[in-house]
Amino acid sequence: MAEAKLTKLELQIMDALWNGGASSIREIQESFPEKSRPAYTTIQTTVYRLEAKKAVRRVKKISNAHIFEPVVAREVARHRLLDEILSFFGGRALPMMAQLAEAGKLTRDDIRELEKTIDKRDRERTHERASTTSEPRDRSEPAKRRAGERVGESEGASPRAAPRVSAANEPRERSEPAKRRASERVGEPEGRSPLDKKEKMR
DSSP: OOOSOOOHHHHHHHHHHHHHOSEEHHHHHHTSOGGGOOOHHHHHHHHHHHHHTTSEEEEEEETTEEEEEESSOHHHHHHHHHHHHHHTTTTOHHHHHHHHHHTTOOOHHHHHHHHHHHHHHHHHHHHHHHHHHTOOOOOOHHHHHHHHHHTTOOSSSOTTTSOOOOGGGSOOOOOHHHHHHHHHHTTOOTTOOHHHHHHHHO
């Protein structure tokens, strides 16, 4: 990109190339309004100067005519020009806008459009910041293990989920004396029936 400042005519030639694409010197000259059209040699000299500044370059040759295209993008040139203009106002936009308003170059409609542009830029910046801070973060392995333990997600059944059977709940086999005592309590001694007991009482 050319570091040197561009003159008014150089900017007009660049604008012709930005709008019309790669062009010959004759085509650039014919893009100017007829009443204010510079001479062919003036356009030629200026184009060669832009080539030396690395703002344009030759891409091909058709017959005896060289075809030139812009190297510097329109937006880049505009930003450079804006910085140069702001430098006259101490780098601040307000004094420049006040000067434009005093000269009748800035209307209320222009200001409303500027407000819309500023609002749009602020929304885009807010969206960019929100998308940057809301990116999901991958959990580390220890954090994943802890999360798995909390919800009981382990291989097979969870040790906490397995029921514990205590010795008190296990059925116990009765001993022989206990069996006899139980039978006597219900009136059924081992080997005797209730009829045998009645016969003995007689």
